[in-house]
Amino acid sequence: MKNTFVVVALLILFAFILDPSLTHISAAGDVKKNVTFSKDVAPIFFQHCVDCHRPNDLAPMSLLSYKDARPWAKSIRERVVSRQMPPWPADPHYGKFANDTSLSQSDVDTITAWVDQGAKEGNPKDLPAAPNLIDGWKIGKPDVVLTMQEEYTLAPEGSDEYINFSIPTSFKQDTWVQAAEIHPGNKKVVHHVIAFIQTPQMVAMAKTAGRKYLSPTAGSIFYQDGTLIRTRLEAPVYDDGCNAPGGGIARGSGQEGLGFPLCFYTPGKDTDIWPEGIAKLIPAGANIVIQVHYSKTTGKPEKDRSSVGLILAKSAPEKAMTSFGVINHYFKIPPGADNHEVIGCYTFSRDVELFTYLPHMHVRGKDMKYEVVYPDGRRETLLYVSKYNFNWQTMYRLEKPLLIPKGTKMIVTAHYDNSEKNKYNPDPTKAVRFGDPTYDEMMVGYFDYVSAIPNRTLVKLDSAALDAFAGEYGIGPVVAVTISREGDHLLFAAQGNLKVEAFPESPTKFYFKIFDGMVNFTKDEKGEVTGLVFQVNGQTIRATKVKKIASASDKR
Structure with missing residues (x-):
């Protein structure tokens, strides 16, 4: 048996x-x-x-x-x-x-x-029922579709191209957007697209300046190479952006005039749909500028006419979503380096809630880590992408918003392979700096956030008190901020950018709802406003009042 x-x-x-x-x-x-x-x-x-x-x-x-x-x-x-x-x-x-x-x-x-x-x-x-796949717009049928005004023809030869296309919104009033999606017109050559909200002030400046509007300024670390913005090889080097000016962010590229980020398209990225009660603002009279990165991959002429679809919020939101990025413009990757480290830093000036992360590098990028150091010294890893893929750039949407207290420093660390071992490396014999084309590199740790302080107590200030703050404020000989009163609202505009309302929580202290910043006004012994102290990105910026201007109601 x-x-x-x-x-x-x-x-x-x-x-x-x-x-x-x-x-x-x-x-x-x-x-x-x-x-x-x-x-x-x-x-x-x-x-x-x-x-x-x-x-x-x-x-x-x-x-x-x-x-x-x-x-x-x-x-x-x-x-x-x-x-x-x-x-x-x-x-x-x-x-x-x-x-x-x-x-x-x-x-x-x-x-x-x-x-x-x-x-x-x-x-x-x-076999189960086939999923209900949406052909076309993944956000659903848009309320508004904004399309490039003309079809663009991409030549088959030459370098990558970064082209900015301005699309008028024709909005007659301020409009809140609940979801936004970019539709590339030709996925064979459109690698990624960023849509920006260009305010009416920026639109006016662009018309006045013409082609020079988005060009690098004299004395900056950037230069223009055809349609591309690149970093000068001889520019100062800070691989650790925490020790660099502005935490690694350099001004003067000319791209500041593009506006505020609305939404992104990259292969593999999720759609930009914001939770109920949270939206992005497009001011009346604004344009949408889409910056398209074209990769010449087919060896023949290609045509593109991309679009942006918007779903509008049904009512004004409780909070405004803001997109930002930890950036290091100053790094330099040596020839042959197989694990070069680059760091960027950003310090939050108030309590915020984080919603998404979106790492961005080019073909030498290996990995990227998001960390925060809290005010009490604790260090926490938020995201670690161990095998970055330029051809599949993922946006990571948190299950629950993460509360980040004021004073927390975000540290983004990236590694790059500029050696022969990297099969995607265009040229391991060259040093590499920040720049638009794929054969340069980028180091950007994007994230979306909202203010975590929705219930601050507002102080009621009369028109005379608000008028005392109105004027131009300068850093040295340069006018940095223009402040005006319109009705009961105090509006800030930095270097011709969007007018942003500031909200008083004391007779001299104001905060902003749509970006991470605080401002305190200073007065002399007579009680007259003499300047302001602006806190953003862990930095304190002081400006002196150089000119008083009339309020909008006075002008009328």
């Missing part, structure tokens, strides 16, 4: 060896029998993959049907087991993200078993 049991056991074992479809033992130890596309694999693809793996989208093949997926079975297995697909390069030890596309180990085991068992279709009746 004992020998009979041994023989039976051996027969069963040989059966499993000869026909692996009979069973698959996963890494978790559970047994999956007869794994098929229709019953087991399609639900995984439908949930995690087909947003890109569908006809005429970013991926090279569709996974909506067995016929589409079957020829790619072995490749799918390889990419899934190695965690290359679905793309989610964030280290799971840091942060919880609402748009996490990574597969569970159980899902990986199921796909592996399906391929190992011969990638069978199974019963088509087991």
Whole structure:
């Protein structure tokens, strides 16, 4: 009897060896029998993959049907087991993200078993209903679509191009936007796009200055190379932006006049849809400027006419969403360096809530880490992207907003491979600096935030008190800020930028709702306003009142 049991056991074992479809033992130890596309694999693809793996989208093949997926079975297995697909390069030890596309180990085991068992279709009746995929706008049908006024033709030869296209909104009143999406007109050559809100003041300045408006200023570290803005090779070097002027942000590129970021498009990035009660403001009379990075990848002339779609907020929001970035413009990557470190810093001037992170580098970028150092000295890692991919730039949307107290320093650390080991490296023999083209580099840790202080107590100031603050304030001989009163509102405009309302919480102290800053006015012994102290990015900027101006009501 004992020998009979041994023989039976051996027969069963040989059966499993000869026909692996009979069973698959996963890494978790559970047994999956007869794994098929229709019953087991399609639900995984439908949930995690087909947003890109569908006809005429970013991926090279569709996974909506067995016929589409079957020829790619072995490749799918390889990419899934190695965690290359679905793309989610964030280290799971840091942060919880609402748009996490990574597969569970159980899902990986199921796909592996399906391929190992011969990638069978199974019963088509087991196939779940196909997902309701949105063709076109992922934010839903836009209320407003703004399109490039003319089609742009990209020449087949030459360097990358960065082109700015201005699109009038024709908005007659201030408009709050709940969601925004960029539609590239030609994904073969449009690598990424940033849409900016260009205020009426900026629009007027652009018309006056013409082509010089977005050009680098004399004495800056930047220069213009065709349509590209690049950093001079001989410019000062600060690989650690925490020790650089402005935390690593250099002024004078000319790009400041583009405006305030509205939304982004990069391959792999999630859509810009903001939570209820949070929106972005487009002032009346503003333009939307889209900055398009064209990569000449096809070897032939290409045409593009990209668009921006907007869904408008139904009412004024409780908070305004702001997009910002930790940037280091000053770094220099030596030739052949295989792990060069670059750091950028930003210090918050008030309590904020973080919503998203978006790392951005070019083809030498290896990894990027977001950290914060709290006022009490604690250091926390928020995000670590260990394998950055220029061709798939992910926006990481937090499951819950993260409260960041005033005085917290955000530190973004990136590493670059400028060696021959990097197969994407255009030229390992050259030193590399910050610049627009792909063969230069960038170091930007974008993030979205709102003010975390919605219930501050406002002080009521009369017109005479507000008029005392109105005027031009200078740093040395340069007028840095113009302040005006319009009705009961005190408005700030820095170097011709958007007029931003400041809200009084004391007779001399004001705060802003749409960006991270505070201002205190100084007075002399007679009680007259003599200057202001502006706090932003952990810095204190002092300006002297140089000219009094009339209020809008006085002018009328």
